[in-house]
Amino acid sequence: MRVLPSGSTALLVELDDIDAVLALYAALVDDRPPGVVDLVPAARTLLVVVDPERSNLGAVEAAVRSTTPRADARAVGDVVELPVVYDGADLEDVSAHLGCTVEEVVRRHTGDDWTVAFCGFAPGFGYLTSASGGWGIPRRDSPRTKVPAGSIALAGEFSGVYPRESPGGWQLIGRTELAVFDLDREPAALLRPGNRIRFVDVGTS
Amino acid sequence: MTAGRAVTVVETGPLATVQDAGRPGQAALGIGRSGVCDRTSYRLANRLVGNEAGAAVLEVTFGGLVLRAETDVVIATTGARCPGGPHNAPERLAASQQLRLGPPVTGLRTYLAVRGGIAVAPVLGSRSTDLLAGLGPAVLSPGTRLPVGEPTGPMPGVDVAAVADPTAGDLVVHLLPGPRRDWFDDTAWTELLGQEYAASNDSNRIGVRLEGRPLERTRTGELPSEGMVRGALQVPQSGSPVLFLADHPVTGGYPVVGYVHDDDVDRCGQLRPGQAVRFTASHEAVDRRAGRSSAG
Numbered sequence: 001m002r003v004l005p006s007g008s009t010a011l012l013v014e015l016d017d018i019d020a021v022l023a024l025y026a027a028l029v030d031d032r033p034p035g036v037v038d039l040v041p042a043a044r045t046l047l048v049v050v051d052p053e054r055s056n057l058g059a060v061e062a063a064v065r066s067t068t069p070r071a072d073a074r075a076v077g078d079v080v081e082l083p084v085v086y087d088g089a090d091l092e093d094v095s096a097h098l099g100c101t102v103e104e105v106v107r108r109h110t111g112d113d114w115t116v117a118f119c120g121f122a123p124g125f126g127y128l129t130s131a132s133g134g135w136g137i138p139r140r141d142s143p144r145t146k147v148p149a150g151s152i153a154l155a156g157e158f159s160g161v162y163p164r165e166s167p168g169g170w171q172l173i174g175r176t177e178l179a180v181f182d183l184d185r186e187p188a189a190l191l192r193p194g195n196r197i198r199f200v201d202v203g204t205s
Numbered sequence: 206m207t208a209g210r211a212v213t214v215v216e217t218g219p220l221a222t223v224q225d226a227g228r229p230g231q232a233a234l235g236i237g238r239s240g241v242c243d244r245t246s247y248r249l250a251n252r253l254v255g256n257e258a259g260a261a262v263l264e265v266t267f268g269g270l271v272l273r274a275e276t277d278v279v280i281a282t283t284g285a286r287c288p289g290g291p292h293n294a295p296e297r298l299a300a301s302q303q304l305r306l307g308p309p310v311t312g313l314r315t316y317l318a319v320r321g322g323i324a325v326a327p328v329l330g331s332r333s334t335d336l337l338a339g340l341g342p343a344v345l346s347p348g349t350r351l352p353v354g355e356p357t358g359p360m361p362g363v364d365v366a367a368v369a370d371p372t373a374g375d376l377v378v379h380l381l382p383g384p385r386r387d388w389f390d391d392t393a394w395t396e397l398l399g400q401e402y403a404a405s406n407d408s409n410r411i412g413v414r415l416e417g418r419p420l421e422r423t424r425t426g427e428l429p430s431e432g433m434v435r436g437a438l439q440v441p442q443s444g445s446p447v448l449f450l451a452d453h454p455v456t457g458g459y460p461v462v463g464y465v466h467d468d469d470v471d472r473c474g475q476l477r478p479g480q481a482v483r484f485t486a487s488h489e490a491v492d493r494r495a496g497r498s499s500a501g
Binding site for chain 1: 381385
């Protein structure tokens with residue numbers, strides 16, 4: 001663990017990999033040090049934001065350093081099932097890249113245990129990683145200017161769901177009718193760091 | 206229920222939005238904090254009309270707002286001083302009376318609090334318009350009727366608050382080393398602290414783009430996106446830093462070379478396009494390092 005300065009109200013904790021971030025994040029969510037207002041996991045870092053009126057960086061750093069990461073972070077999150085129609089425009093390209101059939105891509109995507117590692121890009125957009133890994137999907141050469149809301153996509157080791165229409169360079173493999181971000185629902189965001197996601201093939205509709 | 210207490214936006218000027226203290230605690234969901242750019246002026250505006258600390262106000266960018274009272278209201282403006290009414294002082298606006306804010310003398314953003322608070326529907330716990338994420342109330346447009354809440358506390362008994370206007374000259378702010386200070390050598394750091402930057406025309410609530418001699422990185426390659434807070438000084442490929450304000454992205458993929466001290470960030474929210482800004486080294490980083498080594 002390396003603790004890097006991030007101004008007068010935050011610390012950036014740098015860790016070895018995504019699983020180490022998830023493990024520390026899960027532990028700090030369970031037992032949040034006083035005065036911590038935000039915890040922002042990312043691919044290799046966890047940003048710890050402190051309310052300077054309630055604590056200070058030294059005390060929070062000591063609390064973070066003495067926290068035992070949750071080794072079982074991938075096994076404890078809420079499970080969210082996402083019904084998917086696998087008819088994405090890039091499904092053929094993804095199968096070619098993986099050297100398998102389209103059916104095999106769907107079987108792998110639905111068979112993997114995915115976990116929301118972190119969010120970003122847009123409200124409610126989760127970066128999902130699977131315990132088994134081995135995806136390694138390149139981004140599209142030219143990003144699309146419009147990716148429809150609900151698109152299920154792959155890039156690198158990540159899978160994701162576009163919460164709303166936006167530009168995007170990920171490879172599209174399907175779509176879900178379930179809104180992953182809905183301001184009229186509580187909670188608005190379905191994909192929260194640590195949540196486990198199961199993709200369910202619902203056939204074509 | 207309020208008996209129709211309201212104000213109506215007649216003209217907006219270049220940009221006017223509803224803002225409050227923002228959406229803390231949701232950054233892990235990709236939802237940024239947002240909220241007012243100048244928190245100090247915001248708090249004063251609410252205090253002057255006896256509002257609770259988190260009440261929603263109007264953030265007016267470079268004046269131009271015309272507001273009509275639909276019912277008798279008490280208002281106060283703070284931040285950038287616009288000709289057209291008292292400033293840093295509560296003021297009564299009778300029903301059908303209009304307030305017209307001219308272009309500010311100094312500074313960029315004026316905060317207009319109405320006693321009782323702007324009572325539009327909150328989104329994810331806040332009435333702030335986040336221009337980057339597209340969350341919260343719509344950007345104000347002429348004809349928008351804004352409901353006003355019931356007063357919750359007494360008036361403070363203050364006629365005028367004695368606070369300085371935003372500076373018209375060079376703004377000097379304290380800079381701390383950021384998480385990726387080591388992507389730059391000492392020459393670049395000295396260059397950052399030694400030169401005068403100008404706030405660019407492209408600046409907005411997301412960040413202030415700074416024009417100056419570009420900074421060179423010593424380390425190349427990609428940085429996985431990482432979380433940041435307001436005050437982050439990020440250096441994109443161009444070498445021209447961006448100083449992030451209220452609507453900054455939750456995570457960013459360019460190295461953050463430094464952070465403006467939180468006490469100075471509000472004043473950066475008052476930088477006008479073309480205004481000069483300089484950084485001076487803050488000693489707080491030294492204090493933190495000392496604290497850490499003594500803790501073992």
